[in-house]
Amino acid sequence: KQEVTQIPAALSVPEGENLVLNCSFTDSAIYNLQWFRQDPGKGLTSLLLIQSSQREQTSGRLNASLDKSSGRSTLYIAASQPGDSATYLCAPRGAGNMLTFGGGTRLMVKP
Amino acid sequence: GAGVSQSPSNKVTEKGKDVELRCDPISGHTALYWYRQSLGQGLEFLIYFQGNSAPDKSGLPSDRFSAERTGGSVSTLTIQRTQQEDSAVYLCASSLGVGLMNTEAFFGQGTRLTVV
Numbered sequence A: 001k002q003e004v005t006q007i008p009a010a011l012s013v014p015e016g017e018n019l020v021l022n023c024s025f026t027d028s029a030i031y032n033l034q035w036f037r038q039d040p041g042k043g044l045t046s047l048l049l050i051q052s053s054q055r056e057q058t059s060g061r062l063n064a065s066l067d068k069s070s071g072r073s074t075l076y077i078a079a080s081q082p083g084d085s086a087t088y089l090c091a092p093r094g095a096g097n098m099l100t101f102g103g104g105t106r107l108m109v110k111p
Numbered sequence B: 001g002a003g004v005s006q007s008p009s010n011k012v013t014e015k016g017k018d019v020e021l022r023c024d025p026i027s028g029h030t031a032l033y034w035y036r037q038s039l040g041q042g043l044e045f046l047i048y049f050q051g052n053s054a055p056d057k058s059g060l061p062s063d064r065f066s067a068e069r070t071g072g073s074v075s076t077l078t079i080q081r082t083q084q085e086d087s088a089v090y091l092c093a094s095s096l097g098v099g100l101m102n103t104e105a106f107f108g109q110g111t112r113l114t115v116v
Helices: none
Strands: A004-007 A010-014 A019-025 A032-038 A044-051 A056-059 A062-067 A072-077 A086-094 A105-110 B005-007 B010-013 B019-024 B031-037 B043-050 B065-069 B075-079 B088-095 B111-115
Touching: A004 A086, A010 A019, A019 A032, A019 A086, A019 A105, A032 A062, A032 A072, A044 A056, A044 A062, A044 A072, A072 A086, B005 B088, B010 B019, B019 B088, B019 B111, B031 B075, B043 B065, B043 B075, B075 B088
Parallel strands: A010 A105, B010 B111
Antiparallel strands: A004 A019, A019 A072, A032 A044, A032 A086, A056 A062, A062 A072, A086 A105, B005 B019, B019 B075, B031 B043, B031 B088, B065 B075, B088 B111
């Protein structure tokens, strides 16, 4: 059974900092991995999809890397802004097309 | 529609009543997922539909929970004899299906269920 761990659980930084969110998973037999953000009281918004054959994927100030063999992914956020404050979730997609979620990293960017 | 649509957005029900939650996936998406998120908790998988295949029901917490998907599109999650511990946000997601594994899943805004 896939288990996903996200570190840190919470993070508070001043505006402008570059930061790294970590995701680890126990079963490396995945098809892809998605990063999502969730604002309070809202659904999940897809940020990036990184294929199992890829090492990196970029969208604007976001960069996701994937080391499938070691079961790790990182989300890098450049020049953080208060609007980036949210909970960030990673979800590898594995056997049976199943998405398994980590507990998330709750990010607060202070102006 | 443009995205995954869930209704109602909020539902308050009395303990012991049955509730139905609806999900309209993105047109053409054959894979559909239901998740539950209790207050301050992570996402808990409930059930997964893929095309005409038998659904993966391995996440349903009890036999009070059931789901169906009619015509390969709209899905309904039914909770019978609701209990207070059923209070949570129920999230639906859809994606292009099996054979196209490297595809994104898109989530609806969720239904917040409160059992009083």
